[in-house]
Amino acid sequence: MASNFKIGLQARHKVIHMNLLGDFDGSSACELINTLKEYxxxxxxxxxxxxGISSIHPFGLNVFQTNLNTAKNQLQDIIFTGKYGCEIAPYQCCIN
Known part of the structure; x- marks a missing residue:
C-alpha cells in the first residue's frame, strides 16, 4: 500500500462517507475494495x-475496476465525488 494512503470514515444514519487520502496504487485499491465489501x-x-488523492497509479485503477464486481449489485448506492471521482468510478456513479 502506498505509505501515505488512508481511508477516513464518517458514518451518519444510513450514509457513510469514505475520504480517500494519499496515492492510489494497487494496494490502496485492494484496501478500498475490502472496505466497500465491509460496508x-x-x-x-x-x-x-x-x-484527497494525490495521484492515481494506472495499476491501482485497473485493480480497483477489475475487482469492483463484488459490490456490483449495490453500485447505485455508491457515489464518487471529487477530482478523481469520474476516473475511478465505474459507469455513471460520479458527481464532480
Whole structure:
C-alpha cells in the first residue's frame, strides 16, 4: 500500500462517507475494495470522496475496476465525488 494512503470514515444514519487520502496504487485499491465489501449493504448510500488523492497509479485503477464486481449489485448506492471521482468510478456513479 502506498505509505501515505488512508481511508477516513464518517458514518451518519444510513450514509457513510469514505475520504480517500494519499496515492492510489494497487494496494490502496485492494484496501478500498475490502472496505466497500465491509460496508456495502449496511448503509443506504456510500460516498467516496477523492479530493484527497494525490495521484492515481494506472495499476491501482485497473485493480480497483477489475475487482469492483463484488459490490456490483449495490453500485447505485455508491457515489464518487471529487477530482478523481469520474476516473475511478465505474459507469455513471460520479458527481464532480
Amino acid at each position: 456495502c449493504g449496511k448503509f443506504e448510500k456510500i460516498f467516496i470522496h477523492t479530493r
